[in-house]
Amino acid sequence: MKIAYSPCPNDTFTFHAWAHDLIPGAEPINVTYADIHITNHWAIDGTGPEVMKISYATLPWVLDDYALIPCGGALGRGCGPLVLTAGGTTDPASLSGKRVAVPSEKSTAYLLFRLWAADHVPGGVGEIEIMPFDEIMPAVRDGKIDAGLVIHEARFTYQNYNLTMLTDLGEWWEKDTGFAIPLGAIIAHRSLNLEKIEEWIRSSVEYAWAHPEVSRDYVLEHAQEMSDDVVKAHINLYVNKFTKDLGEEGYQAIEALLGRAAKEGIVPSFDMKKLRSYK
Known part of the structure; x- marks a missing residue:
């Protein structure tokens, strides 16, 4: 089975056990490491592997062919994207008419940025x-x-670049809605045995928590020169209870984000029931 996820510590930590044949009975996987901007487009184009990590913001385009797996992804609190500048300002109005770099136009980060900017940037x-x-x-x-929208470990390292x-x-979203932030989703093609994939991913998460030291070399190999402290902080922040199981709280957060984005015309309208269904 082919799978694509990022080389970031939360993904390599989560999938280490499955990728290294440590889950009894699990089908072996062939891993491709790819930035989420790439996997988002693979999912939309139908050119990617059977299983992928994508942005939750991309789900409305792909739910006819791919199912959301309720584990293995990134959804949480205190882990949202940041808007950074070099000028020391914290005034949102300073972004009016300015050039902003974003990691993907179909990322959750960009979706949140669009929703926030509509209310805060004249x-x-x-x-x-x-x-x-x-x-x-x-x-x-x-x-x-002029400004950058950053994700992942950048929230721990932006000060090293003298940025503000x-x-x-994420903080804005949580205060505005009360919900956690849906970031990265695990999807699998609907033609697969989705219940088994869910079981194997959840087992991989549980193995990682039970044996955190076993995945260390694998995580650091792909961690892009991050320090041990940053790697640990990254994993602790992004691998949480929602990684094991979205639960009702997780599904409600996803529905709130995508429902609001569809209402604003940022994503296409879609059948919300497909978020919770393998059929």
């Missing part, structure tokens, strides 16, 4: 530039872009 922002997430902070620091956090979109 006249709206200017040009949006798609940029690999690891290039955004240097581009903001060097003045190549203009807003924490």
